[in-house]
Amino acid sequence: MSSLSNLSPRELEWLSAYADGELPPQEAEGLRARLEQEPGLRQALAEIQGTSGLLRSLPALRPPRAFTLSAERAAVARRYPRLQLATALAGLAFFLVVGVDVFARAGMAAPSLRAAGEQVAAPLSEPAMDQVQEKEEPLPEEGLQLAPLEAIGTPAPAPAEARAAELAATPSAVGESAAAEELAAAPPQTGTAPSYADTGQAAAGTQPAEATPEAEALAMELQAQASAPGDDQVAGQAQEGDRIAAPEPAQVPVPGGDPSAGQLSEAAPFRALNRIAGSGLAFLLAEIGLGAAALVLAVLTLRSRRRR
Amino acid sequence: MDEAALITQAQRGDLDSFNRLVLDYQGLAYNVAYRIMGEAAPAEDATQEAFLSAYRAIRRFRGGSFRGWLLRIVTHACYDELRRRKRRPSISLEGFEADSEAGESESNPALASPGDGPETAAERSALARGIQECLERLPAEFRTVAVLADVQELEYQEVAAAIGRPVGTVKSRLARARARLRDCLQGLGELLPASYRLEGETIG
Numbered sequence: 001m002s003s004l005s006n007l008s009p010r011e012l013e014w015l016s017a018y019a020d021g022e023l024p025p026q027e028a029e030g031l032r033a034r035l036e037q038e039p040g041l042r043q044a045l046a047e048i049q050g051t052s053g054l055l056r057s058l059p060a061l062r063p064p065r066a067f068t069l070s071a072e073r074a075a076v077a078r079r080y081p082r083l084q085l086a087t088a089l090a091g092l093a094f095f096l097v098v099g100v101d102v103f104a105r106a107g108m109a110a111p112s113l114r115a116a117g118e119q120v121a122a123p124l125s126e127p128a129m130d131q132v133q134e135k136e137e138p139l140p141e142e143g144l145q146l147a148p149l150e151a152i153g154t155p156a157p158a159p160a161e162a163r164a165a166e167l168a169a170t171p172s173a174v175g176e177s178a179a180a181e182e183l184a185a186a187p188p189q190t191g192t193a194p195s196y197a198d199t200g201q202a203a204a205g206t207q208p209a210e211a212t213p214e215a216e217a218l219a220m221e222l223q224a225q226a227s228a229p230g231d232d233q234v235a236g237q238a239q240e241g242d243r244i245a246a247p248e249p250a251q252v253p254v255p256g257g258d259p260s261a262g263q264l265s266e267a268a269p270f271r272a273l274n275r276i277a278g279s280g281l282a283f284l285l286a287e288i289g290l291g292a293a294a295l296v297l298a299v300l301t302l303r304s305r306r307r308r
Numbered sequence: 309m310d311e312a313a314l315i316t317q318a319q320r321g322d323l324d325s326f327n328r329l330v331l332d333y334q335g336l337a338y339n340v341a342y343r344i345m346g347e348a349a350p351a352e353d354a355t356q357e358a359f360l361s362a363y364r365a366i367r368r369f370r371g372g373s374f375r376g377w378l379l380r381i382v383t384h385a386c387y388d389e390l391r392r393r394k395r396r397p398s399i400s401l402e403g404f405e406a407d408s409e410a411g412e413s414e415s416n417p418a419l420a421s422p423g424d425g426p427e428t429a430a431e432r433s434a435l436a437r438g439i440q441e442c443l444e445r446l447p448a449e450f451r452t453v454a455v456l457a458d459v460q461e462l463e464y465q466e467v468a469a470a471i472g473r474p475v476g477t478v479k480s481r482l483a484r485a486r487a488r489l490r491d492c493l494q495g496l497g498e499l500l501p502a503s504y505r506l507e508g509e510t511i512g
Contacts, residue, residue, distance in 0.1 A: 004486070004487040004490050004491075005487065005491070007487075009480070009483075009484075012483045012484070012487055013479050013480050013483040015483070016479065016482055016483035016486055017464075017479050017482075017483070020457070020464070020482075022463075022464050022475075022479065047490050048483075048486050048490070050490075050503065050504045051458075051486050051489050051490045051493060052458045052486065053504075054435075054439055054493060054500075054501075054504060055439065055443075055454060055458035055459050055489070056458055056459065056461060057435075057439075058343070058436055058439055058440070058459050059432075059436060060335065060339055061338065061339055061342055062335070063334050063335055063338040063355070064338075064348065064352055065352075066330075066331065066334065067330050067334045067337070067338070067355055067356050067359045068327040068330045068331065069323065069326065069327060069330070069359065069360065069363055071323060073360070074323050074326075074363060077360045077363050077364055078363075078364060080364075081364060
C-alpha cells in the first residue's frame with residue numbers, strides 16, 4: 001500500500017499538480033511549507049514524481065505505416081457523412097409516408113367503405129344473393145363464379161367496346177392500388193375494394209375453396225354494384241349482359257365528360273372509393289420511390305464505409 | 309510552410325497540406341492511441357480513423373491548439389474502437405495476437421539506447437509492458453489523462469482541450485490515475501528501478 005492511499009483526495013490533487021508545477025502560486029506556497037514539516041507528504045510527492053517518471057520513460061513507438069490519405073480515400077471520407085445523412089433522411093421519409101398511408105387507410109378508408117356498403121346493400125338483386133349464398137357453402141372446384149371480380153381486377157376485359165376500352169386505364173390503377181396495400185401491409189380493417197378485387201381474382205383462379213369472409217363481402221358488394229343505378233345503361237351499351245356489368249364501377253373515376261358519369265357521380269360512396277384508390281396510388285409511388293432511394297443510398301453508404 | 313498555413317490550405321480542401329499535417333502528427337497520434345488501446349492493430353485503426361475524421365472536420369477547426377484539437381479526435385476514435393471491440397469480443401482474439409506484436413515493437417532494438425546489453429534491453433521491454441498493463445487497468449478516462457499528461461508530457465491546458473473538460477477535471481483525474489498506477493506498479497517488483505522500489509519500501 002502506497003502512502004498515496006493515506007492522502008485525502010484534495011491533498012492528492014495538490015501534490016499531483018504541484019509535481020507538475022501546475023498549482024497556483026499561493027497554494028504552492030502553502031504546500032511547500034507543509035512538505036517541510038511532514039515527511040509522509042514528502043514521501044507521497046516522491047511517489048507521484050516516480051510514477052510520472054516511469055510513465056515518461058515509456059519508449060516512443062514508431063508508427064507502423066504512414067497514415068496519409070490517398071485522394072480516393074479522402075473523396076470517400078468526404079462523401080461518407082453526406083451519404084449517411086441522405087440515407088437516414090430517405091429512410092425517415094419512407095417510414096413517414098408508410099405511416100401516414102397506413103394511418104389514412106385505417107382511419108378513413110374503413111368508415112367510408114362501410115357507408116358505401118350500407119348504401120349499396122339495399123338494391124341487392126335476387127340472383128346476386130343466390131351467388132353469395134352459393135359461396136357460403138363449401139365450394140366446388142369452379143364454385144365461385146367470380147367472373148365480375150376478374151373483370152374489375154383486370155383492365156379491359158375481352159368484350160370491351162370503345163367505351164370500355166376508354167376506361168381501361170382506371171381498373172389498372174385500381175389493381176395497382178391493391179398491390180400498394182399489400183406492400184404497405186395494411187391493417188385488417190383496410191377493407192377496400194381494390195384488395196377485394198385481388199382476392200377475388202385469386203379465388204376465381206385455382207383456389208376457390210379459400211374464399212375468405214372478405215371475398216364474400218366483396219362478392220356482395222360487387223353484385224350490388226352490378227345492379228347499382230346506371231348499370232342497365234352500361235350493360236345495354238356493352239351488350240354483354242351480366243358478364244360486362246363488372247366494368248361499370250370502373251367508369252366511376254372518369255371525370256365529367258361521359259354521359260353515364262353524370263348518373264354515376266350521384267353515387268357518393270364510389271367517389272370516396274375512387275379518392276382512396278387515387279391517393280393509394282400516390283402513396284404507392286411515394287413508398288416505392290423512397291424505399292428504393294433509401295435502399296440504394298444504404299448500399300452506397302455501406303460500400304463507402306467499407307472503403308474508408 | 310508553417311502549421312497555420314498548412315491548416316488553412318487543408319481547410320480549403322488541399323489534400324497535400326493535410327497529409328503534411330498527418331506526417332507531422334502521426335507519431336503522436338499513434339502513440340496516444342497505442343497507450344490507450346494497449347494493442348497495435350486497434351491503435352492503427354483508431355489512428356487512421358482519427359485522421360479521416362480530422363480531414364472531414366478540419367473546416368470546423370477554429371484556431372487554438374491544433375494538437376489539442378487533433379488529440380481530441382484521436383481519443384474519441386479510441387473510445388469508439390474500444391466500444392466496438394466490447395460489442396464484438398471476437399476481435400479481442402486478434403488483438404491478443406497483435407498484442408504480442410506490440411510487445412515486440414516495444415522490445416524493438418532500435419528503441420533501446422545504444423550500448424545497452426541484451427539483458428538491459430529485455431528488462432526495459434518487460435518494464436514497458438508492465439507499465440502498459442497497469443495503464444490498461446485504469447478506467448479509460450483516467451488512462452487517457454495519464455497518457456496525455458505523463459506519457460506524452462502535455463500541459464494541463466492541452467490535456468483539457470484534448471478531453472474536452474476543464475483543467476480542474478484534468479487535475480483530479482490525473483491525481484487519481486497516478487495513485488492507482490502507483491499501487492499497480494509496485495507489483496512489478498524487480499523490474500522497477502531501484503529508486504522507485506525504495507520509495508515503496510520506506511513508506512511501510
